[in-house]
Amino acid sequence: MFKIKFMDDHLKKYRRMSERELSHSVHSNMWFTPVLYVLVSLLLVTATMTSDLKYNLGYQMHPFFAVDYSLTLNLVGTLTAAILTLTTFTFNLILVVFTTFSGQFSPRMLKNFIASKSTQRVLGIFTSSFIYMLLSFLFLNKRLAEYYFAVPVFAALIAAFSMGTFIFFINHAVAWLQVNQMTYDMKKESLSIVKNTLENEVDPFKVNDLSTVNIDICEERGDSIYAGKSGYIKLIDFHSIIEEAEKDDIVIQLEYTIGSYVFASTPIITYWKNEDHEVDVQKYLAFISIGRKQTEVQDIEFSINKLVEVSIRSLGNYDPKTATNAIYQIGEVLSSISRNSIFSKYLVDKSNNLRVVLQERDFSHYLYHSFGYIRHYAKDNVIVCTEILKVLDLMAKSLNERDYNAVWEFGVFTASGFEDLFLFTLDYQQFHHALHNLSVTTKHEKEYEAFLEKNKAN
Incomplete structure (x- = not known):
C-alpha cells in the first residue's frame, strides 16, 4: 500500500510539470536513457533465445559456427562479470575525477556531465549489455538445446561493442574535462536559455510604447495571491497566464522573478479586476512552478x-x-541578451491590453x-x-x-x-x-x- 501511494505521488509530480520542465527533468536524470537501452536488450534477448531454443538455429549452422552448451555458458558467464566490472570501474573513476574538478571549478559541473547525451548513452550501452549477458546466462538450458549460435555470437559482438564504447567514453571524458570545452558547453546552454526564455516566451508579449497601454490600474490597491509553499521559482508559463488573464479581464503583477526564493506566506501575485467577479486563485498558482532547487529551464542568471x-x-x-x-x-x-531582448516589464494580450507586469530587469x-x-x-x-x-x-x-x-x-x-x-x-x-x-x-x-x-x- 505504501509503495503504491509513493509511486502515485511520484507520478503526480511529473503530471504537474509543464512540457519543458518535464523534458528537462527526464533528460537530466540518469535512468531515462539506460531504461530505453535495457528495453532494446530485452528484445534482443528474446530474439536470440527464441532463435536458438525454439528454432534450433545452432543445429542448422555449419559445425564451425555452432557453439556447444558448455562453451556458450562459460562465454556468457565470463562476459557478464567482465561488463559489470568494466561499468563499475569506469564510472567510479570518472566520479572521483569529477568530484575533484567540481571542488576546483563548480559543483554543478558533475550534473552537466551526467546530463550530457554521450554520458547517458554510454551508461545505457553498459547497462543493456550487462542485462543481455545476465538474462542469456539465466535462460541457457542444455535440455532444450545442445548447440547455440545466436546467443554466443551476439554476446561476442556486444562485448566488442562495449569495449569500443569504453574507449569512446574515456576520450569523451578527457575532451569534456578540458576547461575550454566546459566553458563553451556552459555558454551554449546559457544562449539556449536566453533564446527560449526571453526571445520566444516573453518578448513577443512585451510592449515598448507605453503610451498605447493603460497602466493606471497598477497604481491602485490590488488583491494578493500567496505562494502556498516555500522554494525557488523554477518556471512560469507566461503564455497561459496571459490567456487566462485575458479571459478573466484582470491585470497581474508578478512580485518575484524566476530564480527567486519565496516562502509559503509570501504574496507572489498581485492582481487588479476591471469587474467585480471571483478569480480562481489556484489556476494562476498552477502556472508557477516552485521547487526545492533552482533549475536552468528558464533561469538565465542561474545558468550564467x-x-x-x-x-x-x-x-x-x-x-x-x-x-x-x-x-x-x-x-x-x-551580448546576445542585449541584441535580442526587449527590456520592458509590461506584457500585453493580442488586443494590446495590459495583462502582466514583471519585475524590472x-x-x-x-x-x-x-x-x-x-x-x-x-x-x-x-x-x-x-x-x-x-x-x-x-x-x-x-x-x-x-x-x-x-x-x-x-x-x-x-x-x-x-x-x-x-x-x-x-x-x-x-x-x-x-x-x-x-x-x-x-x-x-x-x-x-x-x-x-x-x-x-x-
Whole structure:
C-alpha cells in the first residue's frame, strides 16, 4: 500500500510539470536513457533465445559456427562479470575525477556531465549489455538445446561493442574535462536559455510604447495571491497566464522573478479586476512552478552563474587563463541578451491590453550579476580586470546602443581604485588603453578624459 501511494505521488509530480520542465527533468536524470537501452536488450534477448531454443538455429549452422552448451555458458558467464566490472570501474573513476574538478571549478559541473547525451548513452550501452549477458546466462538450458549460435555470437559482438564504447567514453571524458570545452558547453546552454526564455516566451508579449497601454490600474490597491509553499521559482508559463488573464479581464503583477526564493506566506501575485467577479486563485498558482532547487529551464542568471563560479574559483586557484576564458564566454551571453531582448516589464494580450507586469530587469542587472562578482574577487588583480575591460569593449561592438551607458558605467566601476596597484608602466598602459577603447566604442570619450583628470587630481 505504501509503495503504491509513493509511486502515485511520484507520478503526480511529473503530471504537474509543464512540457519543458518535464523534458528537462527526464533528460537530466540518469535512468531515462539506460531504461530505453535495457528495453532494446530485452528484445534482443528474446530474439536470440527464441532463435536458438525454439528454432534450433545452432543445429542448422555449419559445425564451425555452432557453439556447444558448455562453451556458450562459460562465454556468457565470463562476459557478464567482465561488463559489470568494466561499468563499475569506469564510472567510479570518472566520479572521483569529477568530484575533484567540481571542488576546483563548480559543483554543478558533475550534473552537466551526467546530463550530457554521450554520458547517458554510454551508461545505457553498459547497462543493456550487462542485462543481455545476465538474462542469456539465466535462460541457457542444455535440455532444450545442445548447440547455440545466436546467443554466443551476439554476446561476442556486444562485448566488442562495449569495449569500443569504453574507449569512446574515456576520450569523451578527457575532451569534456578540458576547461575550454566546459566553458563553451556552459555558454551554449546559457544562449539556449536566453533564446527560449526571453526571445520566444516573453518578448513577443512585451510592449515598448507605453503610451498605447493603460497602466493606471497598477497604481491602485490590488488583491494578493500567496505562494502556498516555500522554494525557488523554477518556471512560469507566461503564455497561459496571459490567456487566462485575458479571459478573466484582470491585470497581474508578478512580485518575484524566476530564480527567486519565496516562502509559503509570501504574496507572489498581485492582481487588479476591471469587474467585480471571483478569480480562481489556484489556476494562476498552477502556472508557477516552485521547487526545492533552482533549475536552468528558464533561469538565465542561474545558468550564467555557472560560468561566474568557474571564473571566481579559477582566481582562487591562481589560474587567470581559465578565469579569462570564462569571462569571454559570459561576454558573449550578455551580448546576445542585449541584441535580442526587449527590456520592458509590461506584457500585453493580442488586443494590446495590459495583462502582466514583471519585475524590472534591464541590461545593467544582468551585467552586474555576471561581472560584478568577478570584479569583487579580482579587485587586486590588475591583469584580470584589464581583461574585463577588454571583454566589455568587445561586447560593446555588438551591443544595442541603448546599453552603451550601462557598459561604460560598469567599466568605470571596474577601473576605480587601481592607481596604487600598477606595478609596472606596462600595467598602466594596458589598463588605460582598454578603458580608452571602451570609451570610444560606447561614445564616452569626454567621460574618459574626465575620469583621467579626476584620478590625476587624487
